[in-house]
Amino acid sequence: MKEKKQTILYGQSSKLDLSIDELKGRQSVRATFRLPKQAIDLLTVIAGQLGIKQKSLFDQLVEDISVLGEIANEARNYQFQQQDRRQKTFVISRNSLVALDSIAREQSIPRDLLVEFSIRRLLPVIESELKKHEKRKILLRELKEYLQWGKQIRHKAEYLLGRDDIFFQLIDQQVSLSEKNVESINSMIEKGKPMEDW
Secondary structure: OOOOOOOOOOOOOOOOOOOHHHHHHOOEEEEEEEEEHHHHHHHHHHHHHHOOOHHHHHHHHHOOHHHHHHHHHHHOOOOOOOOOEEEEEEEEEHHHHHHHHHHHHHHOOOHHHHHHHHHHOOHHHHHHHHHHHHHHHHHHHHHHHHHHHHHHHHHHHHHHHOOOOHHHHHHHHHHHHHHHHHHHHHHHHHHHHHHHHO
């Protein structure tokens, strides 16, 4: 007995359907906010350190309406100051912009202040990353010392055994690998240097 093939027609399963609103919600839009320089720098530095696009990071911070409501409650008692703010345009999802506008209107607080307090949630992240950064710098110094020691052993092996000896060649491979690793780690440290201003 042959099995009947089931045909799933699009539009028949509510779980699989995508609405036009959902698709438009993910669409990128430009939105301009007036923020303190520190908030702008914080978002930029964390995005760079974690290798995340600013749009993705921004969306994660503001697209959850329930979290935005809590942030609005915290920000309500803050004295909003217009001075020392810079205009910054972000590319964000339409959903994020709708969430921001909705909560700012409901809670009667400036949208810019809501964005500023959302970005402040990154402060514990940068503190944690900065501690790791300092530890990496210590380990890099130690690794450079290890590399220098390896180079001395390689030089000694070349003098005692010659470059054609398998023992020298294995040491040479190990030192070359260490050199590449030190270079990669050094690049990571350089990438994290903007955090040092915090």
